[in-house]
Amino acid sequence: MLFLRKLLGIIVILLGSISVSLGQFSITSPLNRAVYQRNNAGVATITVSGTYEQQVDRIEARLIAINAGQGNPGEWSDWKTLKDFPTNGGFSSSMTINQGWYRMEIRGVLNNNVVGNIASIDRFGVGEVFIIAGQSNAEGLFNMGQQGAQDDRVNTFGNANDQINGGTSYATLSPFTQLSANTYIAPRGKGAYCWGKLGDLLAAKLNVPILFLNAGFNGTSIESWFVSSIGGSASNIYLGGYYPNRLPYSGLESVLQYFVPLLGARSILWCQGEADNYPFRTSQSDYTAKLQVVISKTREQLGKISLGL
Template sequence: MTFFRKLLLLLAVLAGNLCYAQIVVTYPVPRIVVQRNNSNQALLYVTGRVSQPADRMEIRFIPRAGEGGTAIDWTLLQNQPTGGIFYGAVTVTGGRYDLEIRAIKNNAVSGAVTRVEKVGVGEVFLIAGHSNAAGGYSPTIDYAYGDQYKDRVNTIHVGDYYGTWDKYWNSGDPSFLPSFQPTQLCDTCGIAPGVSMRWFWGRTGELIVKNLNVPVLFYSSAFGGTNIEQLYKSAYDIPFDHGFVKYEYRFPYTHIRAAIKKYIPFTGLRAVLCGHGVNDRNNYGQDFKFQYEKVIDKSREETGYPDLAWMVATECYINGECWGQWAPGSSVERHITRAQDELVAQKPEVYKGAQLNLILNDGRNEDALHFNQTGQSKAAEYWRQAVMSENNPSKNFLTSSKPLMAKVQPPVIPAFNIASVQSGDWDNAATWDCKCIPSYASTVTVSAGHTVAIDGNVFARNIINRGKVEYKTKAVVQLSQ
């Protein structure tokens, strides 16, 4: 092929790239589960970028077969999107969907229809507790029903411990946690922010999906070897010594704080599922209750939601026993169980969790404490019973609790005139004077002496090149002018 013919071919490819229109949905993402309200609905926010001018954006929701939900045909998401950014919200019924979004110009579809698969409206939980909530003392049990329900059980996988997750453990900085990219809770998956394995929570989620026919997503702040006293002290900056828990980074409470800051705004939250007690056996019952209440209060303060629900497991047995004093000088009684029962009875928005004291030694390892596989199976079932209020029918959890709903902020509309301030990648906000990523409405200037690299889909109204634009293998430039 001659040089001239190669040049013509390259120009043809670039011309196609420049003319092609595209919609990119930035939220929701595949496999998200957004917390539903008690009417089995959620206001689902949708935002993203559109490369072509549009009079309006339309959206529809297609229920996935056998996964609940109610179809929504093409409906208005937003009129007159500005600056290449669209944003709107639709009320969606509990279930799982594939959503499609399109741009309309002059009453005709403009460009391609974009699809986001496995978008869920269901139940979201944050796990808390010690090693029996975190796992690792027996092989993790499998899902009970094969492939029938497990695809609807989701999490944020923590990934390789020796990567950035290790940096999180050695700093408490949530920026080192995985980004918000949900995945199915797989055989080798951990549960962000704090747990490296699935444990019995996969089975728990599966049972809840089977009962409710909505998807489930778990976060976990469980931390083996800890108790309520340490959780309380780390939440309120009260120093303590521990062989491996790093108070200086405010563990173990840092896991709860990280989930609140990094993930829960995207999904909302039904409740915290907490299994503490066995490591608090030497604490006074009244102190255990006080510390538990203060942890609950702190979580409500940091979410800005005073009605955040907690489920408190009945949990403290070793060898079927758990005795101690309620207060100094008092007689011996089942002090931890009393505290847990009083929390459920007296603290607003606290519900009866799993009755884990029913797991006797046949469900535990030789230490009579940690769950074996039989114990895991029972724990999964007892947590299902708690969520379904089968263990406390007088106080129905799913109809009485007041879930925290997702809060997705409207996007910032990028500046219309943007210039590079340094060499760098197009998709790096630090490259541009606006500290943003250009949109289809932006006139973009690559300043003299700067090299801007493009590797993927990028958007602009037009490009004024006074420096150098470097096109990588996957470069697709989409201009609206």
Template sequence: MLEFSQKNVTSLVTSLLVYLCNLQAIAQIDVTYPVNRMVIQRSNANTATVQIAGSYAQPLDVVEARVVARATGQGVSTDWAILQEKPIKGQFNGNLSVRGGWYRVEVRGLRNGKVVVTDSVDRFGVGEVFAIVGHSNAQGSGCTVNGVNLCPSMPGATDDRVTVVALDQTSPDFQQYLNTADTRYLPGLVFSQLQTFNGMAPFAKMAWFWGHMGDVLVQRINVPVLIYNAGFGGTNMEHNYKAAYDIPFTHSFVRYEQRMPYVNLRNLMNLYVPSTGIRAILLNHGENDRENPADLILKHHYGVIDKARQEFNKPDLAWIIALSSFTGKPFENVRLAQLQTINRPGYQTFLGPDLDSISSVADRPDGAHYSPLGQAKAGERWANAITDDILKKITPYEAQQQPLVRIDCATNRQLQLLPPTGSDYSWNTGNTSQSLLVGTGTYSTRVRSVRQETLFPPAVTIVNKAHSLVWDTDANSSPISLPETCTFYVQNEVYNCLPAILPSN
């Protein structure tokens, strides 16, 4: 037997306390939700319930949060408010009511009435969320006249508040997406300012006129705007209709077997919209529908709108529809169908811009696509068409609360992470199993629910710290006698786990 005297124990405990004090130097709190540059949909009262969540690595009595407007007049800062009292198992989670604006999110943890840890998210917005559906004049395109591209994209947004999920169409993941239409190959909640060529998930590679539209709109309504782009050049409403209802069609490059082009709308609605909410779909179709009669074009519009509302369980999902048919001239059969869709009573469809009036050769060098001059006009007209009156008439769908990952104790100084039940899982480590054994690090996953919606539980940050000494014997006197092959334990106060440590003999 080894005999530990009071002096031995005091020395050992002192050494451990020094070790633990050194660990305290790296104590932290980590805000993992919302993520940087995320924008969520505001209500018609210009507010949103903002979920704020993350990890902490030392015992805390309370976690508080506030938002601070990034510029004067671009939001309403809040006072510190309690997010969660007595958080457990290394995670905090709570809600804050925030008015429309562009903010820095600040979080602090308190212990015994004192602030001991802080963290922040640099940019976060409560504003408007839109999704684009259309052909090349929605997705972005070039136009070659006499060997010269006269339709290069306009520059991206100049206002910091125009936001997208960036998309690199040259990446291997996007090539896999083209082959599978699986959302696992699209970016997750990774937001950035809309730049000229950083792309817009799920399917656009350039800013086109949407950056300018975003600039004009943001400066008028004074809240951030998040834009998704499901446009697919060379398509029409008939292709969307048939893909939505699984009616086969042939096309030289649109892959029906992947349910393109409608699948892009399906994917953004399932992948992103549960986390961000949405105000409306912006429909920028028409030029490629000109060969169909008006009644058939109308059927395709109703069919796609009805299918989207039913499939995503959003019966009042609004559509703002451009009058757009110009290919050398306007086509009245297309415009008639668009106007009938817009004017259908109680149908939650609204008049967008009249793009057929952008018709000069300078605006459309090839008779269809926009030059930068034409793009500037189209972007401005789209922004002006999304009027305050239309926004008031649309009841938006707000962001859903994201569930937390469960943290359990495991063996070998590890923890087990268990997200909510779903049909498949994609961890940032590459694992695809539901549960994950982890040590120190930051871990995130996306979970596809049985309804095909994607959940993004707030990421979990694990730091091996915040311990207290616990003996594995019943002895409480001094000296303490321990067997030669004894173990004692250091108990983690955050996760309440007992990783074994073997002392020197």
């Protein structure tokens, strides 16, 4: 009898925990602090997806501007149907969102009654996405007295993902974060450097969130970028030998292949040329021709992916 009472107690506890978990909703996309590239009309269409563990006949969403004047939720200012009759515990739909910095909330409805919890993404936005490439003045350096972004809307993917050893899937790494002084700017950027200050200036001028990704590589010449962009191994003029794994271009390539399909991008900010001034003394015509090959390669890899157009 004692055994049966204990077993009954365990069953009650388990059933209780199941009833709680069945009400749970979660958002898998967008990720917290992700910034999506706006088009020239100031909007972006993004994928919103998640999971639920209780029967619902629709999923609703709404947006809340983080601060007054920093976003217009428009049609999503109040609860609106995102997905009717979702199935199999998951949902995915699209939202067209005005530029701005928002909190997103998701809830489930059954027979016009709200069920379960309200899931939320604390911060995400539609604004400007920039990819940085070049050499040391692009990559940055820790402990240089750099200033992190003061504006909460300036962000990055704050996990280094160096391609020297082949790199790691970005999906397995910690996601987006505010750009503080000593934050990595994936894949190689070392600290806020000048980019934190630039982010503040852009956020203030454009009144939209900003996101930086940094594929800069110290000491590289236009020859390094050219050779690696066409699949070769570039020589390291300072340390000897060759850069591994098609660096430096493969770092930029990883951003183009993972982040741009996910977020879009406005442009690549190119900061490179010191090594071509000295010791190479690269001619203007040679520099232009090789940079054009690099540009063409990025466009080839982007294909029809939409930038900020």
